[in-house]
Amino acid sequence: MAVVKTQGTQLFTVIDGQVVKFICVKKIGYGQDSFGKIDITCLDADSKQYVRGMRDPGEGSVEINYDDENTSHERLLEAAKSGEILDWYVGSGHSKDAPTYEAVAGIDLPETRSWNSFKAYINDTAPNDVEVDSVESYTFAMVRTSEVTRTKRTITP
Numbered sequence: 387m388a389v390v391k392t393q394g395t396q397l398f399t400v401i402d403g404q405v406v407k408f409i410c411v412k413k414i415g416y417g418q419d420s421f422g423k424i425d426i427t428c429l430d431a432d433s434k435q436y437v438r439g440m441r442d443p444g445e446g447s448v449e450i451n452y453d454d455e456n457t458s459h460e461r462l463l464e465a466a467k468s469g470e471i472l473d474w475y476v477g478s479g480h481s482k483d484a485p486t487y488e489a490v491a492g493i494d495l496p497e498t499r500s501w502n503s504f505k506a507y508i509n510d511t512a513p514n515d516v517e518v519d520s521v522e523s524y525t526f527a528m529v530r531t532s533e534v535t536r537t538k539r540t541i542t543p
Contacts, residue, residue, distance in 0.1 A: 390500070394479025397448070399472045401461065405487050408458045412451055412523070414476055416502070416534050417444025443530035448508060452522045466510040466526050474528075476502040480539055497540040505532040 397408045422439025453459055465472060475485055475495065483496035495501045508526040516522070 391479055394482070396477045396479075396482070396484075398475040398477065398485055399465070400487050400493065401465065401472065403487065403489055405485055405493075406458060406461050407484060408448075408450075408462055409456055410450065410453065410459075411448060413447065413449040413525075415446035415448075415528070416504070417446035417528070417530060419444050419530075419533060441533060443504075443506075443532060446506075446528045446530065447525050448528050449525045450523060452513065452524055462508070462526070463524075466508045469507050469510070471505055471507045471531055474504055474506055478539065495537060500539045501537040502534050503537065504530050504534045506530040 395411075395414070397411050397414055399406050399408075420442045422442065423436040424439045425434060426437055427434045448462070450459055450462065473493065475493065477483075477485070477495075478500040480500065481496065481498035483498045485496065486494045488494075495503075506528050508528050511524060511526055514523045514525055
């Protein structure tokens with residue numbers, strides 16, 4: 387039985403036309419989507435009836451152990467301050483191949499790994515609690531503005 391391990395997963399986004407890889411991310415949470423429900427019940431019905439309404443994208447999180455020598459952590463803090471909606475790409479641990487970006491063509495995701503992609507902004511936040519036997523860390527709320535789209539890797543026999 388094959389399973390997809392999370393070890394080796396990497397997080398990317400595009401800022402100012404450049405692919406940014408976030409180094410040493412501890413956790414990525416997508417959050418769960420919910421859907422509105424539209425009441426279509428007739429007055430003579432015995433029970434209520436609904437159709438699915440609009441998607442309400444979930445709110446997840448990104449967690450890091452802060453390293454002031456890690457420039458990608460500074461980029462994450464800047465993205466949180468700006469509140470800008472960014473395109474996010476989560477690459478599976480099947481390979482270390484990074485996406486590339488061209489202004490005209492857009493993002494190119496390598497077929498050697500599976501990808502989850504979505505639009506989201508992250509909220510600015512204070513560091514997590516300071517505790518004994520710990521390190522400085524941050525948990526950023528990630529508010530998705532789209533569904534998560536999965537792109538499966540190409541598997542060669």
